[in-house]
Amino acid sequence: MGCASSLPDRTQGPGLLNNSDSSGALDPKNLKVKLVLLGDSGVGKSCIVLRFVRGQFDPSSKVTVGASFLSQTIALQDSTTVKFEIWDTAGQERYAALAPLYYRGAAIAVVVYDITNPDSFNKAQYWVKELQKHGSPDIVMALVGNKADLHEKREIQVQEGIDYAEKNGMFFIETSAKTADNINQLFEEIAKRLPRPSTSS
Amino acid sequence: MLQDDDDANSSSETDSIDQNPNPNPTTSIDQSLDAIEGQLTSISLHSIPPIPQIISALPSDSHSQLQQATVAQNLEYIDTLPSDSHSQVEQVVESPGEVDMERGVVDNSVSRGQGVLWRNNSDVDVDVEGQGSPSSSGYAGGKGTSSSSSGISGSGIEEISGDDEVDRVEVVNRSASFGASVDSEWLPGKRHVNEDDASVSWRKRKKHFFILSHSGKPIYSRYGDEHRLAGFSATLQAIISFVENGGDRVKLVRAGKHQVVFLVKGPIYLVCISCTEEPHESLSEQLELLYGQMILILTKSINRCFEKNAKFDMTPLLGGTDAVFSSLIHSFSWNPATFLHAYSCLPLAYATRQAAGAILQDVAESGVLFAILMCKHKVISLVGAQKASLHPDDMLLLANFVMSSESFRTSESFSPICLPRYNPMAFLYTYVYYLDADTYLMLLTANPDAFHRLKDWRIRIEMVLLKSNVLNEAQRSMVDGGMHVEDLPVNPSPLSGSLSSHLGQPRPPLDSTDGCKTLLGGPAGLWHFIYRSIYLDQYVSSEFSSPVNTPKQQKRLFRAYQKLYTSMHDRELGPHKTQFRRDNNYVLLCWVTQDFELYAAFDPLADKVCFLL
Numbered sequence: 040m041g042c043a044s045s046l047p048d049r050t051q052g053p054g055l056l057n058n059s060d061s062s063g064a065l066d067p068k069n070l071k072v073k074l075v076l077l078g079d080s081g082v083g084k085s086c087i088v089l090r091f092v093r094g095q096f097d098p099s100s101k102v103t104v105g106a107s108f109l110s111q112t113i114a115l116q117d118s119t120t121v122k123f124e125i126w127d128t129a130g131q132e133r134y135a136a137l138a139p140l141y142y143r144g145a146a147i148a149v150v151v152y153d154i155t156n157p158d159s160f161n162k163a164q165y166w167v168k169e170l171q172k173h174g175s176p177d178i179v180m181a182l183v184g185n186k187a188d189l190h191e192k193r194e195i196q197v198q199e200g201i202d203y204a205e206k207n208g209m210f211f212i213e214t215s216a217k218t219a220d221n222i223n224q225l226f227e228e229i230a231k232r233l234p235r236p237s238t239s240s
Numbered sequence: 241m242l243q244d245d246d247d248a249n250s251s252s253e254t255d256s257i258d259q260n261p262n263p264n265p266t267t268s269i270d271q272s273l274d275a276i277e278g279q280l281t282s283i284s285l286h287s288i289p290p291i292p293q294i295i296s297a298l299p300s301d302s303h304s305q306l307q308q309a310t311v312a313q314n315l316e317y318i319d320t321l322p323s324d325s326h327s328q329v330e331q332v333v334e335s336p337g338e339v340d341m342e343r344g345v346v347d348n349s350v351s352r353g354q355g356v357l358w359r360n361n362s363d364v365d366v367d368v369e370g371q372g373s374p375s376s377s378g379y380a381g382g383k384g385t386s387s388s389s390s391g392i393s394g395s396g397i398e399e400i401s402g403d404d405e406v407d408r409v410e411v412v413n414r415s416a417s418f419g420a421s422v423d424s425e426w427l428p429g430k431r432h433v434n435e436d437d438a439s440v441s442w443r444k445r446k447k448h449f450f451i452l453s454h455s456g457k458p459i460y461s462r463y464g465d466e467h468r469l470a471g472f473s474a475t476l477q478a479i480i481s482f483v484e485n486g487g488d489r490v491k492l493v494r495a496g497k498h499q500v501v502f503l504v505k506g507p508i509y510l511v512c513i514s515c516t517e518e519p520h521e522s523l524s525e526q527l528e529l530l531y532g533q534m535i536l537i538l539t540k541s542i543n544r545c546f547e548k549n550a551k552f553d554m555t556p557l558l559g560g561t562d563a564v565f566s567s568l569i570h571s572f573s574w575n576p577a578t579f580l581h582a583y584s585c586l587p588l589a590y591a592t593r594q595a596a597g598a599i600l601q602d603v604a605e606s607g608v609l610f611a612i613l614m615c616k617h618k619v620i621s622l623v624g625a626q627k628a629s630l631h632p633d634d635m636l637l638l639a640n641f642v643m644s645s646e647s648f649r650t651s652e653s654f655s656p657i658c659l660p661r662y663n664p665m666a667f668l669y670t671y672v673y674y675l676d677a678d679t680y681l682m683l684l685t686a687n688p689d690a691f692h693r694l695k696d697w698r699i700r701i702e703m704v705l706l707k708s709n710v711l712n713e714a715q716r717s718m719v720d721g722g723m724h725v726e727d728l729p730v731n732p733s734p735l736s737g738s739l740s741s742h743l744g745q746p747r748p749p750l751d752s753t754d755g756c757k758t759l760l761g762g763p764a765g766l767w768h769f770i771y772r773s774i775y776l777d778q779y780v781s782s783e784f785s786s787p788v789n790t791p792k793q794q795k796r797l798f799r800a801y802q803k804l805y806t807s808m809h810d811r812e813l814g815p816h817k818t819q820f821r822r823d824n825n826y827v828l829l830c831w832v833t834q835d836f837e838l839y840a841a842f843d844p845l846a847d848k849v850c851f852l853l
Binding site for chain 2: 089101103104106108109127129133134137140
């Protein structure tokens with residue numbers, strides 16, 4: 040019983056990290072996309088994901104090791120569903136060299152920075168360049184300024200984020216995983232921007 | 241200016257460096273010596289009036305020469321081992337106990353270096369029977385207690401009740417047991433970050449661990465902020481490189497109650513400064529594990545960074561791993577696996593473990609290198625691909641890494657890790673998934689693209705485990721714990737069967753057993769035992785029970801076992817076969833054969849005849 044159930048799964052795709060987008064393209068109404076979160080450590084990548092997937096916020100910081108995998112499905116107004124397979128990567132420097140393992144084949148990259156931390160904004164720009172060089176050519180990129188609730192400590196102005204995102208053809212949004220502000224909007228907007236498999240197929 | 245090593249014997253002052261063919265400019269040596277003096281003084285601040293102790297090892301082509309200044313009644317010993325040799329000679333030197341500066345020079349006239357160890361005589365309290373006839377085991381009696389109990393009866397010298405307490409400060413409610421209740425109270429993570437080497441509290445910590453680079457840059461410190469300890473790290477580096485420049489290697493410095501243990505691993509230096517009275521061999525093994533933990537996170541290819549840039553700063557690469565190291569260091573005071581080099585299994589019914597093993601075996605046959613199912617620190621089942629074997633130390637480090645990294649509990653993860661004993665140069669990838677609060681599955685592979693396949697396997701494994709009730713059984717076993725000495729039959733013959741089934745000798749009838757029944761604990765006054773199977777790399781220990789039921793007592797027993805293990809595996813004199821040791825706290829019995837090692841603690845008042853089986 041157990042054996043049987045896992046075998047069809049494996050035959051659907053090659054079973055690799057980067058299989059998700061290709062298999063997702065099969066059904067235009069039920070998309071399955073691979074999404075990767077990148078950004079400096081401590082900017083709140085895991086918090087964004089956990090808020091989106093589980094509706095939770097845990098203020099105690101838990102350093103991500105390697106990468107965590109979560110998935111969440113949302114329904115859009117045009118009755119399509121999008122299943123996000125999310126790679127929440129560790130922001131630690133030692134994992135930077137291994138990032139291609141996680142962003143390879145990703146349809147969406149969400150690059151996160153902390154609006155109170157200019158270093159994290161620089162790091163975000165590093166990731167954008169890295170993705171432009173080595174990511175999929177048709178990757179959808181979003182720039183996210185997180186911790187928007189800490190506006191009294193803000194160091195990166197909204198306009199800076201907007202300008203940089205525009206220059207690089209990215210979608211931009213400021214979020215707060217703590218207050219849940221704009222978290223769902225972020226993923227909905229991304230879903231709308233996904234290249235749809237042509238309806239003719 | 242060249243002189244014989246013997247001549248150094250006659251030199252009476254510490255300036256003998258000037259007389260020696262040291263390639264370094266004298267000024268820099270003096271500076272580093274000054275710094276060493278200063279630091280060692282500050283380390284031993286609370287134990288001895290600050291009289292500096294100087295270690296210098298002099299360069300020599302064919303001779304290894306040591307110099308040492310001894311202070312008051314404290315005996316230091318320095319142990320150097322030239323890098324080209326594994327041989328080691330141990331010498332026991334009398335401690336004269338003078339207040340004057342005393343100098344000893346040991347001449348090694350054998351050309352390929354021999355290490356020299358000076359040892360305090362009072363350490364040698366081990367009474368060993370070499371021929372392995374248990375009935376004629378030596379008896380150490382009261383004399384043997386001198387070193388082991390002095391710290392206990394003293395004013396809080398031993399690091400007993402906790403990990404990060406300050407001398408003379410008792411920390412209540414700190415769990416240090418190695419039973420089931422292990423990490424219920426202890427929380428991993430760095431504490432006392434605001435301290436540095438100028439803080440009194442920092443200096444009074446009983447057990448420091450440092451990792452630094454060969455250029456003296458701090459990499460990790462158990463207490464205090466690494467960056468604020470740059471000066472201290474530089475001093476440690478100066479000590480190590482000073483001795484290295486002489487073609488020697490410093491392994492141990494004893495300064496009063498403190499032991500400073502060094503371990504050099506290429507460009508990485510590891511140092512432990514401890515006044516816990518643990519054997520220096522144990523401390524050295526702990527440094528090995530600490531290094532292994534670092535390799536597990538980064539692989540040994542980190543050495544290349546130092547080849548490119550000697551002043552490379554490694555701290556950013558270890559960002560967020562404080563909890564991993566602090567939890568490992570904590571386990572040095574409760575987890576017998578850290579000195580036994582064996583792992584322990586969760587007690588389960590045969591059928592339950594078979595069910596878990598069978599599904600893991602399927603996985604291992606389909607391209608997974610290792611499939612490990614664990615409940616906290618205990619193994620439920622472990623399967624390796626053909627010819628792949630997992631070293632118990634690797635398992636310890638991997639389990640520590642997974643359990644101390646909170647993010648694994650949140651969701652399934654796929655993370656690069658390196659198994660230092662398997663292949664220190666390469667990353668493997670581990671899929672980690674918590675099946676419940678305590679039970680987690682690790683699937684290791686060399687294929688970085690295997691995540692989705694491993695995820696599928698996990699779903700299948702989880703179904704099988706649920707169907708065969710393994711998870712519930714595991715939870716129940718965690719609650720029930722392992723063996724209890726009280727459950728052992730009081731009747732002496734079953735006792736000999738359960739404890740010493742390998743003995744294969746007829747046991748003489750004992751009339752005195754009746755007298756033992758009144759004692760606390762198990763039969764014959766048995767309080768606790770650890771049994772290690774050498775062939776299986778596994779050990780089993782009894783649960784703690786009265787009277788060893790406070791964390792303080794458990795830690796004391798842990799340390800006693802640790803000491804016992806070290807003395808049994810003495811590289812020079814050992815390995816020994818049996819040991820019988822009695823002090824104020826217990827009677828300890830150790831018995832080592834080719835197949836197993838048995839460590840047992842008895843009531844100190846128990847009749848000797850009761851347990852000499």
